[in-house]
Amino acid sequence: MDDQQRLTHPSQGQVNMQNVMQGYDGSYGQGDPSEQRKQEIGDVLQQIMTITDQSLDEAQARKHTLNCHRMKPALFNVLCEIKEKACLSIRNTQEEEPPDPQLMRLDNMLIAEGVAGPEKGGASTASTPSPAASGGQTDSAIEHSDYRAKLAQIRQIYHTELEKYEQACTEFTTHVVNLLREQSRTRPIQPKEIERMVGIIRKKFSAIEMQLKQSTCEAVMILRSRFLDARRKRRNFTKNATEILTEYFYSHLSNPYPSEEVKEELARKCGISVSQVSNWFGNKRIRYKKNIGKAQEEANLYAAKAASAASSQMVGDPSSPTGSSNYSLPSSQAQMPGQGGMYPMNLNGGESYPGGDNSWELEDQD
DNA sequence: GATAATGATTCTTC
DNA sequence: GAAGAATCATTATC
Numbered sequence: 001m002d003d004q005q006r007l008t009h010p011s012q013g014q015v016n017m018q019n020v021m022q023g024y025d026g027s028y029g030q031g032d033p034s035e036q037r038k039q040e041i042g043d044v045l046q047q048i049m050t051i052t053d054q055s056l057d058e059a060q061a062r063k064h065t066l067n068c069h070r071m072k073p074a075l076f077n078v079l080c081e082i083k084e085k086a087c088l089s090i091r092n093t094q095e096e097e098p099p100d101p102q103l104m105r106l107d108n109m110l111i112a113e114g115v116a117g118p119e120k121g122g123a124s125t126a127s128t129p130s131p132a133a134s135g136g137q138t139d140s141a142i143e144h145s146d147y148r149a150k151l152a153q154i155r156q157i158y159h160t161e162l163e164k165y166e167q168a169c170t171e172f173t174t175h176v177v178n179l180l181r182e183q184s185r186t187r188p189i190q191p192k193e194i195e196r197m198v199g200i201i202r203k204k205f206s207a208i209e210m211q212l213k214q215s216t217c218e219a220v221m222i223l224r225s226r227f228l229d230a231r232r233k234r235r236n237f238t239k240n241a242t243e244i245l246t247e248y249f250y251s252h253l254s255n256p257y258p259s260e261e262v263k264e265e266l267a268r269k270c271g272i273s274v275s276q277v278s279n280w281f282g283n284k285r286i287r288y289k290k291n292i293g294k295a296q297e298e299a300n301l302y303a304a305k306a307a308s309a310a311s312s313q314m315v316g317d318p319s320s321p322t323g324s325s326n327y328s329l330p331s332s333q334a335q336m337p338g339q340g341g342m343y344p345m346n347l348n349g350g351e352s353y354p355g356g357d358n359s360w361e362l363e364d365q366d
Numbered sequence: 367g368a369t370a371a372t373g374a375t376t377c378t379t380c
Numbered sequence: 381g382a383a384g385a386a387t388c389a390t391t392a393t394c
Contacts (some may be wrong), residue, residue, distance in 0.1 A: 234373050234390050242372095257383085278382090279374060286385065287372090 044071060067186070076188060103206075106213040113220045115155045151220070158216045165212065169205040173198050237280075241270035245280050249288075250302040256285060 110116035
């Protein structure tokens with residue numbers, strides 16, 4: 001149905017012909033007044049419809065004429081009503097759009113990560129990656145706070161940008177609404193049409209907003225992966241922890257394979273995880289074998305320390321260094337039969353090290 | 367900046 | 381599944 005038809009359609013074109021009549025002052029001259037009115041309305045409509053075919057100057061002149069036409073107010077109201085109906089039919093097809101699943105996913109993620117929604121006060125509980133293998137509770141705490149600080153930064157940037165977008169959207173909407181209201185004085189614009197326009201603007205801005213959310217999610221993902229990658233966050237163990245582990249290693253050189261129970265005890269003493277203890281012993285055994293000469297010096301050093309500690313204990317010196325010699329570890333775990341002492345090697349590279357019963361280290365040496 | 371040391375990961379073997 | 385071996389990536393030292 002074209003515009004011409006719509007204007008004459010029984011249900012739409014004759015929307016409110018009283019309006020047209022209101023603009024008519026009845027001074028049309030002779031003949032059938034009804035026919036004359038129809039003729040005149042037809043002429044005016046024809047002029048409106050063909051206005052776009054004319055040159056700019058002609059169109060401007062014609063527009064001026066039409067604006068000054070005595071039937072203009074009446075026609076204006078009719079056109080408004082027709083347009084309103086047309087707009088409503090368009091609206092009905094556009095409303096009730098389901099929420100974008102992608103946007104929902106992004107929103108959920110941002111809420112879960114503590115970027116959107118209420119701030120997770122001091123906790124970052126659910127969202128903080130667990131740097132399990134980073135070594136030590138202190139380091140862990142530092143990493144947590146570091147992660148929180150960076151997440152807070154992302155959160156702040158996100159909210160600032162979001163605010164900017166919302167402000168820009170509101171400003172632009174207000175501007176367009178004002179413009180349309182201004183124009184509604186000269187062309188038929190209904191409030192519902194303005195509403196529709198506002199909806200379109202909001203939709204455009206929500207697309208930008210989605211991009212912002214997408215970028216924020218990516219930033220959070222990168223942050224998480226960086227903190228979760230333990231290799232990047234490798235920290236050397238504390239001097240004390242290394243000493244405890246090394247001392248245990250050399251004191252059980254004949255069989256440096258601590259049981260799970262011992263590993264747990266060592267982990268507790270060193271403030272590291274059991275898997276870190278396992279890693280440490282794994283590395284230590286390999287590197288010990290690879291560089292046995294240097295390791296021997298280290299072994300002698302620890303043996304000397306142990307010897308002095310043992311002699312102090314024997315004379316009942318209460319001020320003797322306790323160090324790792326105070327392990328409450330089951331001695332049967334790691335020591336070979338016949339090795340009663342804590343340190344099964346002597347200072348001369350004697351029985352247990354390296355020429356002693358350290359079969360594990362001799363198995364596959366070149 | 368080069369190098370060594372070191373903690374962690376991955377793959378293989380048993 | 382644990383241990384060995386190779387390797388990676390970071391940290392410490394000079």
